[in-house]
Amino acid sequence: MGLFSIFKKADRDTLAPLSDDEAARLAANSEAERQSQQARQREIARATAMKIDAIESAMTFDIFNQPEPAWGSPRAARPPRPRPAGDHGGDTLAGLDIPTTLLLHDDELPQQATAAESAPVVEEIAILYANAQGAVAQQLLTAAVADTGGRDRIVWWMLFDLYQVGGQQDLFDNLSIDYASTFETSPPPWNAPAAPAAGTPDWAGVIPTESFSGVLDQHIAPQLDRLLQLAAASPVLRLEFGRLHAVDAAGCTLLRDTLRKLQARQRELILVDAAGLAAQIRAGIAIGRRDDTEAPWLLLLELLQLLNREKEFEEIGMDYCVTFEVSPPSFAAPHKVATAAAQHVSASPDRFMLPPLIEHQLGPVLPAIHDYAGQYQTLVFDCSRLTRIDYACAIQLHAQLQPLAGAGKKIEFRDVNHLVTALLRLLGYANIARIYPHRY
Incomplete structure (x- = not known):
């Protein structure tokens, strides 16, 4: 039967x-x-x-609201794994047993995401990516996202970075939909790395920086003149807007004109909190209301173009057209613009920018770093252009920085992508430096 x-x-x-x-x-x-x-x-x-x-x-x-904490003694390179949730007596915000000197500032990332970097798969992916095995790293990251689901955001962020470095916007957009559904929060915006400055793809060195504060008005003219003078010698410039709290028409006209001149000279721009400045300007204008000048509208459109926010650009352009009864500017995607969030930095604003790719040998970067270290007590390395550093160069750089840290120099790595961040942590950089991944 x-x-x-x-x-x-x-x-x-x-x-x-x-x-x-x-x-x-x-x-x-x-x-x-x-x-x-x-x-x-x-x-x-x-x-x-x-x-x-x-x-x-x-x-x-x-x-x-608080200054950065004082530096403490060196800690272990890798934090222990977090305790099970039951050990916290049901407190969902109980602290994890993690050292205070981490890959990132203790108050800049939820602890559960930080702890995920101790996972062996993350370390394996970091090594593969460092050694130019991007395709294999992508396969492992895709599998890790599927396996971990909503538990570990770090693998999602690494995959976002990998897609952006590789220019894979369609895959990035698909992952964004899954991320928003999984974590019930806004996904990261697409922000591909800025194209290297023409003729100087391997440029590294101290970035000329202008930080604007208070009111954006006619008093910024001397700062803008300095920027134009510095542009004659430097292919990369950094503009910080995080400390502005108001704008007026004269300042908008001056800043827009300078931004357009710098772009015409093919200078690479690092814009800090440009989104915050755009939000301030947007709050001060209204559709149908003609003010004394259209300068705030035009600066807002310029910033949205530099931020590569085409949809918002088109929306504001239509409002501008209705308000002033003129045709709005046309959108053109930026080619040499990188953005960064506003960050509190206790050091000098003069940062040392690392090149987009470091592999095989450090070459002329090393003597430039030693010159920089001779001028400042705190060394701030800007990694906003750095897409990858290979394993051997990362070890060599650590060996060069370790004596500087031992001599009392404070070292920071800022705006690091999460793939490089995982490698630096694996190699013990957390013992000698503070590392701040760019924020999603």
């Missing part, structure tokens, strides 16, 4: 049909179980949301 015959016979001989009362009770039990499961899922989601809100509030308070 076949197996299916047995089941069929059993169905005929032993299973009586359910009565109406039994069927109703079964349906009620199933519905109650379904509702109970949904309630548990809602509680988990609510607890997660509360946890994220509390972390973000703490981050905001710490970043904007």
Whole structure:
């Protein structure tokens, strides 16, 4: 007798049909179980949301209202794995057993995302990517995202960075949809690395920087004149807008004109908190309201173009057209512009920019670093252009920086992509430096 015959016979001989009362009770039990499961899922989601809100509030308070903590003694290169949640007595915000000198500032990233970097798969991916095995690293990251789901954001961020470095915007956009669905938050914006300055793809050195503060008005003219003078000798310039709290028409005209001149000279620009400045300008204009000048509108359009926000550019362009009854400027994607979030830095604003790619040997970068170290007590390495450093060069750079740290120099790596960040942590950079990944 076949197996299916047995089941069929059993169905005929032993299973009586359910009565109406039994069927109703079964349906009620199933519905109650379904509702109970949904309630548990809602509680988990609510607890997660509360946890994220509390972390973000703490981050905001710490970043904007308190100075950076004093430097302490060196710590171990790798933090221990976090304790199980049960060890915290149910406190969803209980601290993890992680050293305070981390890859990133203690108040800049949720701890659960930081702890994920101790996973062996992350270290393996970091080594593969450092050794130019990007395709294999991408396969492993894709699998890691599927395996970890919503537990470890770090693998998502590494994959976002890999797609951006490789110019794979379609895959980036698909991952963004999954990220928003998984974490119930806005995904990172597409921001491909800036093209190296013409004729100087391997340029490295101290970046001329102008930091604007207070009111963006006619008083910024001397700063803009300095920028134009510095542009004659430097292919890369850094403009910081994070300390501005107001704008007026004269300042908007001056800044827009200077930005256009720098782009015409093919200078590479690092814009810090340009999004914040755009938001301030947008809050001060209104569709249909003609002010004394259209300068704020034109600067806003210029910033949105530099930020590569085409959709917002088109929306503001239509509002500008309606308000002033003129045709808006046309959108052109930027080619030599990188952006960074506003960050509190306790050191000199003069940063040493690392080149886009470091492999085989450090070459002329080393003597330039030693010259920089001779001028400053705190060394801030700008990694906003750095897409990859190979394993051997990372070890060599660590060996060069370790004596400087031992001599009392403070060392920071800023705006590091998460693939490079994982490698630096693996090699023990957290013992000698603070490393701040760019923020998603």
